[in-house]
Each structure stands twice: as C-alpha cells, then as structure tokens.
Amino acid sequence: MVSPVVNTYPLTNYTFGMKEPKMEKDTSVADRLARMKVQEHNHPHVLLLQIGNTFCKLPGGRLKPGENEIEGLKRKLCSKLAVNSPTFQPNWQIGECVAIWWRPNFETVMYPYCPPHITKPKECKKLFIVHLSEREYFAVPKNLKLLAVPLFELYDNVQRYGPVISTIPQQLSRFHFNMVRQ
Template sequence: RDAQPTPTNPHCQERPRTSPNKKPAPPLLPRRHRRQPPDPGKKEPAPGEAKAEEEMVGAPSSPVVNVYPLANYTFGTKEAKMEKDTSVADRLARMKVNYMKEGMRTSVEAILLVQEHNHPHILLLQIGNTFCKLPGGRLKPGESEIEGLKRKLCSKLAVNSPSFPPNWQVGECVAEWWRPNFETVMYPYCPPHITKPKECKKLFIVHLTEREYFAVPRNLKLLAVPLFELYDNVQRYGPVISTIPQQLSRFQFNMVSS
C-alpha cells in the first residue's frame, strides 16, 4: 500500500531548529530610522559645518530683560551736582592732566530701561537744553567696573535716605568705546595703530526692579527717550547713545504691565 501523508496540525508545527550559538536577527527598523544610501548628487558637509549646525540647534535663546512702565517709578530732586568742566575743551584738558597722572581713563555708563506705550525707553540725564548723557562716570584707580558704576548711579540718581536703599542690578556689558586721542571722536573698537588709547568707555545694562525711587540733581533733567528716537540720531545724541538700539537688538524685551 502507498504510504499516506502524515497530517499536519497548523497549531503544532515544528519550529525550525537554530544553532544555540547563533544570535537572532535584529528586528527591522521603521523606514524613517533606516540608513539611507548616500545621494551621489548631494554634497557632504565638512566636519566643521556639521558641528556648527548641531551647535545652532542647541544654541541658547536671547537674554530676557524685564521692562516696567515709567509710571511705576517715583522721581524726586536733590542737591545740585555741578559739572567739573564748563566746556568740551576744558574737559579734554582735564582728561589730559589725569592721563599723565593715572594713565588711560576708564569710564562706565548705565543703560536704564523703562516702557511707555509698550515700547522701550532709555533714561538720559539732560544738562542744559541740548546735551544728554547716560548716568555714569570715571572709575577711581583700582576700582572695579561694577562697584564704580553703582557708586556713580547712587551719586546721580539715588535718594539720600536709608529708607530707600538703591538696588542696582548691573547686567551685561553691551558696548565698548575707545578714545584714541584727546579729542571728542570715539570708536567702537581700538584702532590698530593706537597703542596708548586715552579712554575706554563701557556701557552696561542695569536691570530695574518693578518699583524704584529716583532723586535727580536740581540742575539736571531725567528724560525717558524711546529707542526709535535714538536710532541713527547722531546729530542729536552723538554716536554712543544713537547706536544703543543696535546694541540692544540681541535682547528680548519682556514688557511687564503695571
């Protein structure tokens, strides 16, 4: 008789035998995770370019500056602070005398921000009817930039009362300006042929708290000037103040409502 084929149970099929030393094949990855063959028409990035792209993906965001309404702050007056020089020529002459004694002059100035109509404004001190400047001044020999700026801010804007202690939060240095000679011209860099500059001026952003009390000398005025008025207005404010909007463009302003 012919041998009959053995019936097979689909639920009891014999599994294929594998060698005990043979590792099972890895599972297939989804299509989006599979390595694609190189595109012959695509240029491979240089090692430096690939690294730069990775760093850009994880780059930190812009620093945030909280800006509070001008109405949050209280302004008063105090005794007058007389200027040491009556003219620009006198100021340059005094600078030359101090340079012979102490060397290069180092000065620091503060950028104080407030907001009006949801737009940043900078506080400027006005002398007379036309001249405006940032609060600050010259450092003493051996004095640090932060402590010197706080001292100048107290002299120019702080209330002379222990009941209202100032809280100056000095932040980043946003600009450096150099005076190569005893002249009014300053540059945002030190010219390469200048080995002995006469002054280095640094601008710091100073973070204001939600509430502050200011006392302005009677012979000065404190103005809140919008950035759009400062921008490119060299004739009115000079090259240092008129370029502050560009220097602050890397910051993110958080307009805090009252």
C-alpha cells in the same frame, strides 16, 4: 540661539524726586529739573541725563583708581540718581556689557573699537544694561533733567544724541524686551 531677556515695566511705576545739585566739571548750567513726560506705548526706554537744553549723557562716570567697574557704576548711579540717604540705597542690578567705545587721543571722536596703531587709548567707555526693579525712586540733581527716551528716538539720531548713545538700539537688538504688566 535664545535671546537674553530684559524685563521692562511701565514708566508709571517709577517715582521721581529732587536732591541737591551735582555740579558738572564741564558746564555751568543753571539749576533745573523737569518731571519726566514721555508717551509710553510699551516701547523700551533709555534713561539719560540732560545738561542744559541740549547735551545728553548716560548716567555713570569715571572710575576711581583700582575700582571695580561694576562697583564704580553702582557708585555713580547712586551719585546721579539715588536719594542721599544711608537707609534708602537702591540695589542696582548691573547686567552685561553691551558696548565698548574707545577714545584713542585727546580728540572728541570715540570709536566702537580701539584702532590697531593705538597702544594706550586715552579713554574707554563701557555701556552696561542696568536692570531696574519693578518700582524705583529716582532723585535727580536740580541742575540736571532725567529723560526717558524711547529706543526708536535714539536710533540713527547722531545729530541729537551723539555717536555713542544713538547706537544703543543696535547694541540692544540681541535682547528680547518683555513688558511686565500688573
């Protein structure tokens, strides 16, 4: 079996900027932004948004009623990471779904399966691969911080990243990462 290939590029190829704050519904964190500072060492990284000093989440969010999940993800990525300009819109390349998590009721726990006794779960969270082009410009709301976290830091780190994000390395283990150097 041939593993799917995901092209990755050096972090130095990407440019970061700021845009107006995007207030989160569930927090009142003061405006803040820091430039991404991570060691590269050819490790694949996952982009996370940090709220305050501790809580991290994946870029994305809820779909509008009747919205296609791919178009909804592109809309949320633009909202969280793109410049507010009609002339400069990124062409997000959404890859395959790598994980689905379920929240069966109004508790905080999410499961990587829908329990059989649940007929109408309260939430379904899908994780997709987003293929970045060779160069991108990310504009991050001032009240968030964009982190590029190496896969090895996420692995088995439930305490810091939670049960969903900490399993991303396992979800991506079927892919071959090709570091493209130029």
